[in-house]
Amino acid sequence: MTKEKKEKKVKKKTVKQEKQTLVIVESPGKVKTIEKYLGPSYNVKASMGHLIDLPKSRTAIDVDHNFEPEYITVRGRAKILKELQSDAKKSGKVLLACDNDREGEAIAWHLRNAIVAKTELVPIERISFNEITPQAVNEAVLNPRNIDESKVAAQKARRVLDRLVGYHLSPLLWKKVKNGLSAGRVQSVALRLICEREKEVVSFIPEEYWTLEADFLAGRSTYTAQLVFWNNSKPDLKNEAEVKAIIEKIKNNDCIVSDIRETDKTIRPKAPFTTSQLQQAAANRLSFTSRKTMQVAQQLYEGVNIGSSRVGLITYMRTDSVRISNTALEDVRSWLGKNYPNELPEKPIEYAVGKNSQDAHEAIRPTYTEYTPDSIKENLTKDQLRLYTIIWERFVSSQMINAKSRTVSAEIKVKAGEGDSGEEGLFRVSGTKLIEKGFYKVVKLLTSKDENGGSYPSLKAGDKVKVDKFHSEQHFTQGPARYSDATIVRTLEEKGIGRPSTYAAIISVLLDRYYVTRSNKQLVPTVLGKLIYEVLVEHFPLYVDADFTASMETKLDEVEESKVSWPEMIREFWDPFKSTVDEVSKTIESYKGTLDEVTDHLCEKCGKPLLKKLGRFGFFLACSGFPECRNTKSIPLAKCPKCQGDVVARKTKGRGKEFYGCTKYPDCDFISHFKPIDQDCPKCSFFMVEKYDKKNGTHKVCINPDCDYLHSAEGEE
Numbered sequence: 001m002t003k004e005k006k007e008k009k010v011k012k013k014t015v016k017q018e019k020q021t022l023v024i025v026e027s028p029g030k031v032k033t034i035e036k037y038l039g040p041s042y043n044v045k046a047s048m049g050h051l052i053d054l055p056k057s058r059t060a061i062d063v064d065h066n067f068e069p070e071y072i073t074v075r076g077r078a079k080i081l082k083e084l085q086s087d088a089k090k091s092g093k094v095l096l097a098c099d100n101d102r103e104g105e106a107i108a109w110h111l112r113n114a115i116v117a118k119t120e121l122v123p124i125e126r127i128s129f130n131e132i133t134p135q136a137v138n139e140a141v142l143n144p145r146n147i148d149e150s151k152v153a154a155q156k157a158r159r160v161l162d163r164l165v166g167y168h169l170s171p172l173l174w175k176k177v178k179n180g181l182s183a184g185r186v187q188s189v190a191l192r193l194i195c196e197r198e199k200e201v202v203s204f205i206p207e208e209y210w211t212l213e214a215d216f217l218a219g220r221s222t223y224t225a226q227l228v229f230w231n232n233s234k235p236d237l238k239n240e241a242e243v244k245a246i247i248e249k250i251k252n253n254d255c256i257v258s259d260i261r262e263t264d265k266t267i268r269p270k271a272p273f274t275t276s277q278l279q280q281a282a283a284n285r286l287s288f289t290s291r292k293t294m295q296v297a298q299q300l301y302e303g304v305n306i307g308s309s310r311v312g313l314i315t316y317m318r319t320d321s322v323r324i325s326n327t328a329l330e331d332v333r334s335w336l337g338k339n340y341p342n343e344l345p346e347k348p349i350e351y352a353v354g355k356n357s358q359d360a361h362e363a364i365r366p367t368y369t370e371y372t373p374d375s376i377k378e379n380l381t382k383d384q385l386r387l388y389t390i391i392w393e394r395f396v397s398s399q400m401i402n403a404k405s406r407t408v409s410a411e412i413k414v415k416a417g418e419g420d421s422g423e424e425g426l427f428r429v430s431g432t433k434l435i436e437k438g439f440y441k442v443v444k445l446l447t448s449k450d451e452n453g454g455s456y457p458s459l460k461a462g463d464k465v466k467v468d469k470f471h472s473e474q475h476f477t478q479g480p481a482r483y484s485d486a487t488i489v490r491t492l493e494e495k496g497i498g499r500p501s502t503y504a505a506i507i508s509v510l511l512d513r514y515y516v517t518r519s520n521k522q523l524v525p526t527v528l529g530k531l532i533y534e535v536l537v538e539h540f541p542l543y544v545d546a547d548f549t550a551s552m553e554t555k556l557d558e559v560e561e562s563k564v565s566w567p568e569m570i571r572e573f574w575d576p577f578k579s580t581v582d583e584v585s586k587t588i589e590s591y592k593g594t595l596d597e598v599t600d601h602l603c604e605k606c607g608k609p610l611l612k613k614l615g616r617f618g619f620f621l622a623c624s625g626f627p628e629c630r631n632t633k634s635i636p637l638a639k640c641p642k643c644q645g646d647v648v649a650r651k652t653k654g655r656g657k658e659f660y661g662c663t664k665y666p667d668c669d670f671i672s673h674f675k676p677i678d679q680d681c682p683k684c685s686f687f688m689v690e691k692y693d694k695k696n697g698t699h700k701v702c703i704n705p706d707c708d709y710l711h712s713a714e715g716e717e
Contacts, residue, residue: 019092023127024084024111026098030132033303033310034097037134038141043087047098050074051081052110054159059167063574066567067160071110081114088115093123095144100128100361101318101501102158102560105151112147130325131367132303132312154560160570161185161552165543168581169536177535177591178528178614186498187509188536189549193491194483194516195525195533204479206699210237212246212472214427216255216412216465223457224471225412225427232424243472249416250425251470257463258413258426267403269439271322271351272363272395275500276493278317281394283486285446286386287521290485290504296387297364306379312367313376314391318500319361320493322351324395328365332399335369343400343441351398365395389445396442403438407431408456412465431456476699482522496550520692527614535591539584543577598624605631636663638676638687641703643668647676647687672703683707 020043025031028046035044052071054060060070073081088094096111098104112124125144129136162185169183212227212235227235230246237243273281278297282288288296297317303310329348336344366388373389380388409430416423433456434440440447459465483491489503498506507523510516515529525533536544543549552573558564597612601621608625612635623629636646637660645664652659660676662668674689681688681702688700702708 019090021093021095022084022087022091023095023097026104026107027298027302029299029302033132033312034137036310037137043091045084045087047084047107047111048077048080050103050107050110051077051084052114054163059163061160061163063164063578067164067570067574069156069160069163084111085115085118088122088124089119091122093125095141096124096126096147097128097140099318100130100316102151102155103501104128105148106155106159109147109149109152130362131315132301133367136367150560150562153566154556157559157566157569158556160566161556161573164570164574164577168578169540172581172585172588173532173535175585175590176588177531181528181532182513183532183536184509185543185552186502186549187506188532188544189497189546190488190492190506191510191515191525191529191533192537192544193488193546194510194523195530197480197483198525198530200480201482206476206479208238209475209477210240210243210472211475212237212243212470214470215468216427216429217468218257218459218463218465221458222468223410223429223459223465225410225429227425228428229426230423240472240474246416246425247470247472249423250414251467253415253467255412255414255427255465255467257410257459257461257465259411260459260461261409261411263407263409264435265405265407267405267438267440269349269397269400269402270394272324272365272398273391274320274322274363275318276320276489276503278364278391279489279503280486281390281446282387283484283489283521285390286383288383288387288485289507289518290489291508292383293387294504296383300384300388300391304376304379304384306371306376311371313371313388315363315365315367316361317364319364320500321353321361322363323353324365324398325362328362329399332369332396336396336399340400340441343438345399345401349399363395364391366392369396386445393443393446397439397446400439400442402436403434403440404436405432406435406456410457410459414467429457429459482524484521484523488523495546496553497546499553522692527619531591531614535588539588540580543580601636603629603631605629640664640668640670641686642670647672649675674703676703681707 018041020041023034023038023042023044025034025044025046026049028048031044031046035042038044051074053074054069055072056075060072062068062070094115096108098108098111108126112126115122115124126147127140127144129140165185166182169188170181173181173183213224214227216223216225227246229235235246237246279288279290279293282293283290294317297314300313301315301317303312333344333348369392371392373385373392376388377385407430409428412427412429414425414427416425481487485507488507492498492503492506507516510523510529511518514526515532516523516525518524533544555564555569559566559569596614599610599612599621601610602608603610603623603625606623606625606629608623608629610621610631610633611624612619613622619635621633621635623631634648634650636648638647639645640647640662643662643664645662645668647660647670648663649658650661658675659671659673661671672689674691676687677690677700679688679700680686681704684702684704684707686702686704686707689703690700692699
């Protein structure tokens with residue numbers, strides 16, 4: 001054999017021996033991005049989330065032997081697991097690149113065990129990264145680590161805890177309330193918060209009050225000022241007559257600018273987003289639900305095509321920390337130095353991490369500051385661009401100098417009588433301007449009109465002005481607002497319930513189970529949700545208590561920090577919980593059928609009485625002849641004001657938006673976009689509806705357009 005042939009043979013053998021490295025991620029969305037970064041010597045595959053978990057058909061927790069869970073391959077996922085095991089056998093190495101949180105660590109742990117069960121010859125290592133960029137991914141590959149067993153233990157503890165609660169409370173609800181119900185450990189606490197707020201909303205009675213403004217002429221300028229004091233006290237105007245009395249006293253009297261006040265205010269930039277703050281800002285600014293926010297953020301994190309490259313645009317979106325890496329600080333300060341040198345502070349700005357923060361990840365930020373929203377808008381969908389914009393603005397502005405605003409207030413004194421003994425009113429007009437824009441130079445989508453500021457009143461103390469017009473306006477006091485996605489997330493965070501990865505899921509579960517619905521972006525408990533809340537609060541008050549649930553979250557954190565053994569933590573919870581469940585199951589009365597009512601309506605198919613029953617989607621009418629007769633129909637909510645037919649809930653075609661219409665359609669075309677309530681108007685006997693607007697909040701009004709009745713303290717008496 002010639003020397004040349006020998007060299008070719010050795011080379012061919014070497015190429016054959018070089019095996020790919022298998023990289024396993026959770027989501028298929030990351031595969032293309034990471035493949036581009038790592039090149040052909042790496043084979044990137046997705047596990048599609050959990051492949052191994054507890055079975056759904058039984059509790060599968062051995063409470064007598066340290067609560068050991070019985071794991072199985074998730075139904076429908078065996079093929080994926082088998083392919084990953086096969087790929088692992090052919091690979092030179094396996095890198096588990098699941099998300100760097102409890103769930104991701106548990107997925108990596110299960111994958112490692114499943115691969116080792118088939119072959120122990122392939123080395124398996126864990127890698128993690130906070131952002132999907134070439135630098136971060138390659139650095140993670142060069143610095144593999146072991147699986148964090150403490151994180152796995154914390155996930156196992158949470159899974160076991162939730163399984164024990166759900167699989168012991170739910171059967172109790174099936175037996176005593178209604179088949180198919182379920183109760184979750186954290187979701188039940190959120191349901192309690194929503195139901196208790198609903199009680200406050202329903203019981204609140206609005207009270208009437210009035211405000212008075214006046215247009216004052218000063219030369220060619222007109223200033224609208226509000227009455228802020230009457231006889232040195234804040235005006236308490238309860239009706240129109242009191243307003244008119246003041247107008248009569250001051251309408252032709254002298255007015256003078258008594259004082260000009262100038263106040264400067266320093267406005268500091270806000271810290272970069274945490275998960276809960278991002279969900280709140282997206283709800284308030286973009287009208288995104290928590291679920292939508294996390295879905296769009298996931299897309300930005302996993303990667304978007306920018307020209308010929310694919311880039312993860314933001315860091316990991318499940319975090320409770322405002323910490324920023326040194327690399328990111330250098331990047332943003334360099335960008336600001338080129339684009340906004342006058343707004344760059346001397347030193348980087350540091351933000352305090354919250355006392356309950358786990359600080360496992362950085363804040364949510366763009367991976368590259370140079371990718372401004374304008375520069376990449378052609379590469380993003382509308383929703384991606386809007387969410388990316390507020391993340392970019394919040395991060396970049398957080399490393400800029402403070403803004404300064406100036407408020408100028410002019411006070412106009414109006415005498416209502418002669419001499420010192422006469423009555424006196426004080427009107428005030430104010431204007432605010434930014435005198436130093438500071439960080440607001442990069443903030444657009446996140447800025448409100450109030451923050452942009454307006455103009456100052458050009459008045460001087462001693463100026464005489466003249467009243468041109470009066471403007472009086474009726475208002476009603478607003479009660480507590482129902483929770484929205486933003487406010488329930490903020491409340492859960494403040495109370496220490498749930499974690500960044502669970503906020504969106506908590507809301508979604510309540511909506512999916514139809515315990516809660518959305519109305520005007522507010523979360524409203526259903527009849528079913530209220531019933532479950534009442535049962536749980538009466539019989540399991542401790543386990544739906546916010547403080548108790550928060551203490552369990554703290555204990556899970558302690559498991560992750562290796563301060564507590566997870567079986568000991570579960571045992572401490574389990575023994576008293578199981579005793580309570582056993583006791584309640586013996587003593588609780590059955591609620592089954594208690595909400596069923598015989599009605600005056602007859603079944604049009606068989607003539608038997610119709611029953612009012614509670615279903616998964618609220619009340620409905622069903623034939624008492626069931627199962628022989630299976631006729632059902634919507635429950636009448638009110639009498640039609642046009643023809644005295646029944647008004648029922650209906651849905652539009654396409655988007656399925658709910659409205660309320662007459663059952664005699666098309667002969668009667670009456671519809672209402674507001675839900676009738678179980679109350680008739682005391683003035684005209686038409687039915688009442690609940691409305692919501694920013695001026696009056698949630699309030700009840702008569703459906704009759706010719707009737708001016710509004711539910712108030714006076715109307716209730």
